[in-house]
Amino acid sequence: MKKLLALLSLIIIVQACTPPKKEEDKIAAPIVEEPERQPRMVVHGDLPDHQFQFSSLRLNEHISNIDLSAFKHYGEFYTDDFTIYRLDRLDYLAESYFINDINLYFIDSLLVKIQAYLIEDKSSEFLGRYGKAKIFVSNYRNKKLLENEEVLVTQNGKKRINENLDYYRLKWIREDLDIEYLVNKQADSLSNKEAMLFDDSRQQYKLTFQTKDFDHQMAWVKWESYKESRGLVAKPASELSQE
Numbered sequence: 001m002k003k004l005l006a007l008l009s010l011i012i013i014v015q016a017c018t019p020p021k022k023e024e025d026k027i028a029a030p031i032v033e034e035p036e037r038q039p040r041m042v043v044h045g046d047l048p049d050h051q052f053q054f055s056s057l058r059l060n061e062h063i064s065n066i067d068l069s070a071f072k073h074y075g076e077f078y079t080d081d082f083t084i085y086r087l088d089r090l091d092y093l094a095e096s097y098f099i100n101d102i103n104l105y106f107i108d109s110l111l112v113k114i115q116a117y118l119i120e121d122k123s124s125e126f127l128g129r130y131g132k133a134k135i136f137v138s139n140y141r142n143k144k145l146l147e148n149e150e151v152l153v154t155q156n157g158k159k160r161i162n163e164n165l166d167y168y169r170l171k172w173i174r175e176d177l178d179i180e181y182l183v184n185k186q187a188d189s190l191s192n193k194e195a196m197l198f199d200d201s202r203q204q205y206k207l208t209f210q211t212k213d214f215d216h217q218m219a220w221v222k223w224e225s226y227k228e229s230r231g232l233v234a235k236p237a238s239e240l241s242q243e
Helices: 003-018 124-128 141-146 214-229 237-242
Strands: 073-076 079-087 099-107 109-119 133-135 152-155 158-161 167-173 176-183 205-211
Touching: 073 099, 079 214, 099 214, 109 214, 124 158, 124 167, 133 141, 141 167, 205 214
Parallel strands: none
Antiparallel strands: 073 079, 079 099, 099 109, 109 205, 133 167, 152 158, 167 176, 176 205
């Protein structure tokens, strides 16, 4: 019995003298260095900082007063006095949803003719906007058609151009300008755009505004070009006196 008590006492003393266990060293997580943040790439698109409206173009306006930033100089024809500018940035045009090209004609630096090429037919809209118009039908097919059908038909209580007509011109005469609208549904809408520029047979829908004396001015430009090509341009009196 004494031996058992002595053994228990020894165990208690050993346990009391045993130092407490140290906490296991914690494993430190590796330090991950964050990569240096690069500035986000900014893509600068070639977007227009402004747009212009087709209605802002005015006949007889001097070229210096017209914003031509959306147009490209197409060239001079006949003489240096006759200049054409063509729309180069369609995204600058507010009405690009129904207009796909514009030509501006200048004589002596004044805007004398505006042509707009449309994506879809606007005959009914223009009749409502400009009023009664003269209609010109020149090709054989449409003339034969009008022997049995009317030019104007009634649809939903409104007068409209007969949809069976596929080639005609509408013309409005004003005191200060002439307005003409060409409809040519026979034209190939996929034709080359460059080839279509001055060829009415390839245009589908063309709206033209021109000054009252445009035809007279064009005749003068062509006459001056003819005289120049023939060497008929009169010399100034100052040059004649020196010969």
